[in-house]
Amino acid sequence: xxxxxxxxxxxxxxxxxxxxxxxxxxxxxxxxxxxxxxxxxxxxxxxxxxxxxxxxxxxxxxxxxxxxxxxxxxxxxxxxxxxxxxxxxxxxxxxxxxxxxxxxxxxxxxxxxxxxxxxxxxxxxxxxxxxxxxxxxxxxxxxxxxxxxxxxxxxxxxxxxxxxxxxxxxxxxxxxxxxxxxxxxxxxxxxxxxxxxxxxxxxxxxxxxxxxxxxxxxxxxxxxxxxxxxxxxxxxxxxxxxxxxxxxxxxxxxxxxxxxxxxxxxxxxxxxxxxxxxxxxxxxxxxxxxxxxxxxxxxxxxxxxxxxxxxxxxxxxxxxxxxxxxxxxxxxxxxxxxxxxxxxxxxxxxxxxxxxxxxxxxxxxxxxxxxxxxxxxxxxxxxxxxxxxxxxxxxxxxxxxxxxxxxxxxxxxxxxxxxxxxxxxxxxxxxxxxxxxxxxxxxxxxxxxxxxxxxxxxxxxxxxxxxxxxxxxxxxxxxxxxxxxxxxxxxxxxxxxxxxxxxxxxxxxxxxxxxxxxxxxxxxxxxxxxxxxxxxxxxxxxxxxxxxxxxxxxxxxxxxxxxxxxxxxxxxxxxxxxxxxxxxxxxxxxxxxxxxxxxxxxxxxxxxxxxxxxxxxxxxxxxxxxxxx
RNA sequence: GCGGCCUUCGUCUAUCGGUUAGGACACUAGCCUUUCACGCUGGAGAGACGGGUUCGAUUCCCGUAGGCCGUACCA
Numbered sequence: 111x112x113x114x115x116x117x118x119x120x121x122x123x124x125x126x127x128x129x130x131x132x133x134x135x136x137x138x139x140x141x142x143x144x145x146x147x148x149x150x151x152x153x154x155x156x157x158x159x160x161x162x163x164x165x166x167x168x169x170x171x172x173x174x175x176x177x178x179x180x181x182x183x184x185x186x187x188x189x190x191x192x193x194x195x196x197x198x199x200x201x202x203x204x205x206x207x208x209x210x211x212x213x214x215x216x217x218x219x220x221x222x223x224x225x226x227x228x229x230x231x232x233x234x235x236x237x238x239x240x241x242x243x244x245x246x247x248x249x250x251x252x253x254x255x256x257x258x259x260x261x262x263x264x265x266x267x268x269x270x271x272x273x274x275x276x277x278x279x280x281x282x283x284x285x286x287x288x289x290x291x292x293x294x295x296x297x298x299x300x301x302x303x304x305x306x307x308x309x310x311x312x313x314x315x316x317x318x319x320x321x322x323x324x325x326x327x328x329x330x331x332x333x334x335x336x337x338x339x340x341x342x343x344x345x346x347x348x349x350x351x352x353x354x355x356x357x358x359x360x361x362x363x364x365x366x367x368x369x370x371x372x373x374x375x376x377x378x379x380x381x382x383x384x385x386x387x388x389x390x391x392x393x394x395x396x397x398x399x400x401x402x403x404x405x406x407x408x409x410x411x412x413x414x415x416x417x418x419x420x421x422x423x424x425x426x427x428x429x430x431x432x433x434x435x436x437x438x439x440x441x442x443x444x445x446x447x448x449x450x451x452x453x454x455x456x457x458x459x460x461x462x463x464x465x466x467x468x469x470x471x472x473x474x475x476x477x478x479x480x481x482x483x484x485x486x487x488x489x490x491x492x493x494x495x496x497x498x499x500x501x502x503x504x505x506x507x508x509x510x511x512x513x514x515x516x517x518x519x520x521x522x523x524x525x526x527x528x529x530x531x532x533x534x535x536x537x538x539x540x541x542x543x544x545x546x547x548x549x550x551x552x553x554x555x556x557x558x559x560x561x562x563x564x565x566x567x568x569x570x571x572x573x574x575x576x577x578x579x580x581x582x583x584x585x586x587x588x589x590x591x592x593x594x595x596x597x598x599x600x601x602x603x604x605x606x607x608x609x610x611x612x613x614x615x616x617x618x619x620x621x622x623x624x625x626x627x628x629x630x631x632x633x634x635x636x637x638x639x640x641x642x643x644x645x646x647x648x649x650x651x652x653x654x655x656x657x658x659x660x661x662x663x664x665x666x667x668x669x670x671x672x673x674x675x676x677x678x679x680x681x682x683x684x685x686x687x688x689x690x691x692x693x694x695x696x697x698x699x700x701x702x703x704x705x706x707x708x709x710x711x712x713x714x715x716x717x718x719x720x721x722x723x724x725x726x727x728x729x730x731x732x733x734x735x736x737x738x739x
Numbered sequence: 740g741c742g743g744c745c746u747u748c749g750u751c752u753a754u755c756g757g758u759u760a761g762g763a764c765a766c767u768a769g770c771c772u773u774u775c776a777c778g779c780u781g782g783a784g785a786g787a788c789g790g791g792u793u794c795g796a797u798u799c800c801c802g803u804a805g806g807c808c809g810u811a812c813c814a
Contacts, residue, residue, distance in 0.1 A: 279814045314813055344814095371812075378811095387741045388810070409812055427744070436742050436810080444812040451814045475743055475809040498745075498807090505806070533751090536763090540752050543762045562752080564745050565807065572751065572764045582777075628776045638775095657774095688773085703773030715775040 272304025273465045276330075276337065277344075277455070279311040280322035283516025284329035286568060287470060287500045290534045294497060295468045296335045297535070297556040307462055308337040312345045313454055329517035334527045334549070342462065344454050351449035354457050354487070355410045355442050363486035364442060366408035367394040389438035410443035412453075412482055420478040425495035425558040427471065432478040440479055452476060456483040464492045468558075471496035495558050498538055498565040505567060522599045524631030526584070526592070529577040537566045546579065578630035586622035589635065590615065596632050606636070609643050617642045621725045624717025641711035641722065646730075647737045653714035654707075658738050662705030667739050668695075669702060670732070679728040681720040688720075709738035 274295040278288050292306075299306040308330070312318040327341065358364035367390075369377075378388040395413060402408065419431045442453035449457070459467060474496045484491040501507060520530055532547055540562070541547075541555045581589065594610070597603035610618075618625075618639050629635040641648075650658065658666075672687045688706070692699050707719045710731060716722055723731045 277814095281814075311814060317813075367812095369812095374812085382740080385740060389741095430743070432742070438810090441812050446812080448812085450812070455814090470808090471744065472808050473814095476814095478743090496744090501807080503750080507807075536751065538751090543753065545751090545763050562745095566752090567750060569750050569764075575764055578777095624776095653774095685773090692773095699773050701773090707774060713774090717775085719773060 271465075272299055272302035273307060273463050274299045274304065274468060275307040275309050275459065275462060275464050276335075277309040277311050277458075277469070278326050279314065279317075280319060280326060281314065281317040282322055283325045283518065285516060286520075286534070288326075289329065289333060289517050289530070290500065290537060291469060291497065292330060292335050293333070293531060293534050294539070294556070294561075296337075297553055298466060298468060298558070300553045301556050304465070305338040306336075307339065307464070308341040309458060309462070310341050310343050311451065311454070312343055313348070313448060313451065315345070318345070325516060325518065332521055332527060333517060333530065342458070344458060347454070347458060347461075348448055350461070351454050351457050352443055352447055355449065355453060358412065358442070358486055359410055361486075362413075364410050364412045365395055365439075366399055366402070367411045367439075367441070368402045368406045368408045369394065370406060387436065389436075390440070392439050395439060407445040409441045409445045411439040412442050412486060414439050414479075414482050420481050422474070422477050422481060422494065424474070424477070425493060426498075426561045426563060427474060427496050430474065432475065437478060437482065442483065452479050453483060456480050456487070456489075459492055460484075460487075460489050467492050467494045469494075469496060471498050495561065497561055498563055500537060501565050501567050503567055503569060518599065521596070524596060524633035524635070525573065525577050526580050526632070529573065529580040532580070533573045533576050537568070538562055546576075574630045581626050581629055581632070581635065584626065586619055586626070589622055589626060589632075590619050593618075593632050593636050596636075600633070606643070614642050617725050617727075621717060621721065624721045628715075628717065638717070641713070641716065642725070644712055646733055648709075648712040648734060650708060650712045651714070654712050657704045657708040657714060661701070662708070663739050665697065665702045666705050666709060666735055669706075670735055670739070673735070674732060676728075679724065679731075681718075681724040684723050685720040705738070706735070709735045 276288075276292040276295045278284065278292075284292075296306050298304075308327075310318075310323055310326070312323070323341075330337070355364060359366065369390075374390070377391060381388045390411070394408075394411070399408075414437050415434045417434055419433050420437060421429060421431045423429055440452060441450050443449055477494055477496070481491055499507075517530070528549065531549060531552070535547060535552050535556070536545065539556070539560045541557075541560050544551075544555070547555070584592075594607070594615075597607045597610075621639060621642065625635055625638045629638055669688060669691055672691065673684060676683050676687060688702050689699065691697075692702055703719050704714065707716050707722070708714060710716070710719065710722050710726060726734070
């Protein structure tokens, strides 16, 4: 038996997470939110607190560096503490951007960030936040205790609607890892009253196909995941990407590189031969473009910092630092004028107003590169959360052999979207011992803190168990509808559909209570209903045939007249006849029930036999019994 | 090679320095029973290895091993 998920009570248990001790390069594992330690209003005690990470203390920024938003600017406030912790202080990072950046080609304004402990003005802020903003004195930080999680959620949704995105590349179907990423993004957005956007990363024209786009959209819809607005095509935003890249060159943050592919190859070979990491050597970084060779179209490379380290604050992975010496001047705009992925994501996430990125941890190292672009642009980076990948049952990378099927394959295998969602949400995320989570429950409980850091394996058996659970729980008519819908997606579906008369549909529905207890997938449900589709004379499977031996036939022959004499053809009536007969003759019930089952269904296994007889109806049932004798 | 991430029953996971290391799936013994299921009651089953720190480590640190990711004018 499962434990059902507990929804948060008014006072949720406080889960405290302390950072791992400092040491080495890894600074802290910032999985817990430091704000759990109530920040003080005094400058002194705040200064003693945690000194790394995205939260800078208000007093750290000199007042004149904090230019408050003015008309025409947009304010973003990102909560950096758990919004569902009543009684906790909230620390909010504000970022100011030029208004109307979304989709515009205007040169972006430099973003400014300033963090504040949630002060008393927050309430005022909500009343009429934009107008009041210029009046805020960021140094006069007072405390404000948020009274309830709902207050918090409400406040936050007013200032900073959460925006997540799912950004698949349409080079194949929506595989299971992508489906989970989409689920997490969807859940996170729902949880915070925000929205999820869908962006198709189709800048690779060679590999992107419309069929894949359709499959992804179809898969998401089937899974029950919705997004806001039309899917955004990354490819169609190429001009914007190019503009931003050129702006970066103009600002001296990027430069043209005239290296030929051959030259780069040589560079790599050479580095390899000398046991060095294959990195671009920056030969055009400070070179005068006048020296450009004739006829070579340049690519644009970002000027990456040469020293120090690039630090990522990740909601799942903690604080991760990458030495800048390992990050070279990578290309942001190809020589043909198209953007690279690294550049396009940054520009798009920014323009789309994404506040929280949730993606596979294969992107973790990319994030350092993207941070370099954000920094060069002066844009605030959305918060990131990198979730571990899903592996196949053997622990190896997911391949076609096991889990790397498109979600449509799961549909064809007869899995319910609700079961797949439940299975997926528990793959890499946990909330105590909760196993069975309705969509509402997972929406209420999902958080980034519950995500683990180790990869998980895909386990069909568990999925099946969950699916069986949801099938048993489903409404009978709903299941009939689901199976009928499934016929569109399976081989022989059309054939079965042709046989599916209204009468059989009715029988299917009537038999459903017995059927659904025995099925783990919709396919098994259909299979279990096979006896409804069979036409006399039935073909018996091996075990059924052996049940219809001399003794079996004799039992049937003996019971037949009594059944024929029944005034009412109900399960109770037939059962009564058979039980009476068994008592009279001293036969075990099974000695009669099993041959009956074989005769009625052609198999040795079925729902309770008397229910089967009732569903079949008097004439059909008696006919099948006579056939067997 | 370089950089990053990971490692608790077979699998998914809980654990937040003191627990008989908990739950779920699977497995298994039994009960229920007209078959198969469902359900119920039991059972077996885990901290990769080696060093630290500590009165005490699954938990914190270091190392080793193994796995994964990245290192493209792919995304």
